[in-house]
Amino acid sequence: MSLLVAHELYRFFHTGEDETFALRGVSLCLSQGEFVALMGPSGSGKSTLLACLTGLDEPDGGHVLVDGMRLTRRSEAARARIRARNFGILLQSGNLFPHFSVEQNIRFQMRLADRTDDPRVDELVEMVGLRHRAHAFATQLSGGETARAGLAVALAANPPILVADEPTAEVDADTESRLIDHFETRRRAGLTTLLATHSTALARKADRIIRLHDGRVEDD
C-alpha cells in the first residue's frame, strides 16, 4: 500500500485582484522506503505541495492520505496528531523554537514523538555540522545554521516520512555528502523521504524524480 497519496490537489491564492494557481490537480503516490526528489522551477508549486501533503495547509480541492488515513479536511488537532506520528518536516518557514538551544529543539521534537531515551542527539548535531553550536539559541544562528538545525529537528524522531524543502541549500559539500548518506540509510531502513530540491547531485541519488511545472506534475 502507498504510504503517502495525493489525489488531484488544487490550491489557489488570492491577493487583491490577483489569483495564483499554485497547484492544478497534482496526484502522486509514495511507497514505504522510497527516496523521492521533487524538482521544478521557482514558483512551480513545490513548497505549496509539501505544505498540503503534511497537513500544514489545506488544499482547495483533492485529498491526501497518510498510511491509508485521510489527512485533508480534518480538524487541526487531528491533522497535528497524524503529523506527529508520521512526519519529520523542514519547510522554508523554519521549525525551531527561538528560545530553545539547538540541542533543546532536537530533544523537544524527540519528546513529542515519545523518544525520550533516544541517544542520537550528538549524532544528529554532528551530522548537520553544528557540534560547536549545539548550545546556541535558535535566534543566535546564521541563516545556514538555522536551516541545518531545522533539518536535525526534522530528523530527530526518525520519522516514517521525512518531508524537507531544500534541505541542502545552505550546507557545504561535506555536510551535503553526510546528509545524502543519511537519506540512503533511511531508504535501507524502509523509511520514506521526499525532498524538494534544486540540487542535481541530490536528485541523482533519489529513486524517483517528480517534476512540477506551473502547478502540475510534468514528469514522474
Ligand SMILES: Nc1ncnc2c1ncn2[C@@H]1O[C@H](COP(=O)(O)OP(=O)(O)OP(=O)(O)O)[C@@H](O)[C@H]1O
Ligand atoms: N501564501 C501565498 N499567497 C499568495 N501566493 C502564494 C502563497 N504561497 C505561494 N504562493 C504562490 O504560489 C506559487 C507557488 O509557490 P511555491 O512557493 O509553492 O513555489 P516553489 O516551487 O516552492 O518555489 P521556490 O523554488 O522558489 O521555493 C507562486 O506563484 C507563489 O508566488
